């Protein structure tokens with residue numbers, strides 16, 4: 001019995017795949033609901049009926065509990081929680097990060113997790129707070145890696161989750177990823193990111209995750225530990241995170257917060273319930289506000305919304321429309337938009353990982369000009385064969401492409417008639433041209449000019465775009481004229 005991860009489909013750096021844990025299978029992306037046996041308001045068996053294939057609980061809670069410890073050791077977690085899907089356990093590292101210390105050692109927690117029947121075991125890693133200095137982050141990382149090594153002596157690598165730490169420092173996260181890659185473990189959480197998400201530091205989150213991913217093996221299943229709210233799942237998946245865990249559905253319910261994929265609202269301020277789940281269709285907002293079991297009902301709704309968002313992301317990956325979902329979700333909070341823009345700065349890396357063909361490209365504003373499909377087109381357009389003299393026609397009204405010229409489709413740029421029907425040019429929907437997309441398209445022209453020094457380019461341009469095109473190409477010293 002071991003953990004095995006298989007990628008089935010890709011979009012941007014996101015993956016839809018299959019996580020096999022022994023005989024059990026979990027479809028990814030996946031959200032592990034967090035279970036606390038002391039205060040659980042939705043039972044794991046009910047979750048299983050909602051399609052939840054795996055849950056996560058905290059082994060330290062069982063270890064410290066007079067009520068559950070002995071039962072966990074004799075009956076096992078699956079019997080106590082009445083759940084026959086995959087059960088992952090955290091080690092107590094979270095309690096350690098909040099309370100400073102825990103009275104359990106690394107080997108002790110590993111042996112305990114194994115004894116209670118956990119199927120994905122986490123060592124006692126050290127969650128470095130994001131504001132810790134470099135020396136602290138570095139020494140914490142060394143301890144974590146030593147503990148992973150120690151844990152691998154106790155459980156097979158196929159059962160151990162191996163957390164990536166390193167604080168807010170990209171080079172440490174990258175190094176941690178590389179060290180973990182050498183352990184060849186299939187399941188790798190990125191740890192200590194909760195404080196970044198709680199304070200909406202999504203730009204920092206993107207840097208940290210992208211650095212960790214750079215070090216990790218592309219074959220590893222990546223778990224963003226402690227995430228979170230459904231509004232950020234699409235962004236995280238686009239970076240290559242495969243698995244999340246969340247207590248948010250219950251914590252938000254306790255605070256009376258009603259989740260939507262675009263953010264949360266206060267239940268008490270709602271006049272209607274904009275959701276199709278069973279709770280929302282069988283209650284009015286007023287009934288839900290006054291319901292005696294309102295916290296439980298709200299938690300059910302929140303969990304439903306979170307699971308539905310994961311399904312939506314899986315479908316977007318299948319269709320190749322994940323960028324459009326990321327764009328949609330990240331426009332709901334300015335700090336998420338920061339995270340999205342930071343991710344677009346990694347265009348070169350994403351371009352290498354993205355798939356070649358997608359269902360469509362919908363232009364959604366200036367951010368779309370920096371998507372991986374545009375980067376890839378600009379990187380590859382230089383490969384087309386050209387004669388000594390080529391005309392590029394920049395004309396918004398020009399309908400069909402002509403055989404004897406290169407047409408122009410922003411934000412991609414010039415294309416020969418042979419590429420008119422293929423992705424991306426053929427599957428791109430754009431509104432009326434704007435300056436940003438025309439400038440982006442000119443980067444495609446520049447790439448073509450640079451890669452064909454023996455070709456004379458004549459750019460036949462509509463009057464209204466002439467100044468923009470001339471300006472966008474001003475770094476090109478020769479090889480073209482604008483007509």
Ligand SMILES: [Zn+2]
Pocket residue numbers: 275276277278279280281301302304
């Ligand atoms: Zn609902």
